[in-house]
Amino acid sequence: MKAKIKKRSFIDATASGTLSDLGFLLIIYFIVIAGFTLNQGFIINLPQKNSTKIVNVEDIMKLYLDVNGDITYNNKTVSYDELKGMIKEKVSIKPNMVVLLKIDPEVVYQKVVDIINMAKELNIDNFSFSIKKDET
């Protein structure tokens, strides 16, 4: 019996176009990766120096954000959802209402972002926040 020995076929890597495909796929990868560095966030308009705005006291909703991240309104601690409902109700009565947030300097940044996020969610036009200074 005569055994047939298959000849090993020679593959010329340089003659194939696969390397160019790989190269272009990597280029696409880099282009896509470049898009991931886009920043997302909140654009905050800063007030002008010494700019004063006269607002009716009744149109101001003063909130305090304490060191633990608890929100106080009218000397009562309110939850995030309660506050949301209260602001919604007030804005429906007075659309020009100003929400003023006083922040404890020691509070974590995430808590501040949560309130800004809520203001965005409720489409509050007049939302202002500043750090709570020592009143001693």
Add this chain to the structure above:
Amino acid sequence: MKFNLRKRRFPVIPLSSTSDIGFLLLIFIMLVSLINYRHEVKIDYPEATKQGYTQSKKNFEIWIDRDGIIYYDGKIAAVKDLEFLITDAVQKRPDIRIHILADKNTKYKYVNDVVEILKLMEHRVVSFVVKELNK
């Protein structure tokens, strides 16, 4: 007289050179991306749901880590130095946008320090960079 007739060769496109072009382009893009390399500071981004894109053509990124240390361009910067850095950047590019990238666990007073400087410089817009909350 006998003329030697040349045999007409069948035209072949050399595919091997396209891979070279591909890789050269790849190296070019990699080098370009190194030029625009963003010096990131390891922070936990604050999370939100109603954020928007704040990217501008040119951004000035101020990073604040968990301990309140301020970084600009990968280097530690003092609050006072920021004033000069921002002035310089605004002079070069008046349309530059200031981005504050602070750790979600940092104390707000550190973020406020930067905001106060911007107010002092009468800068009108600042962006608080956040990450989309995973639902």
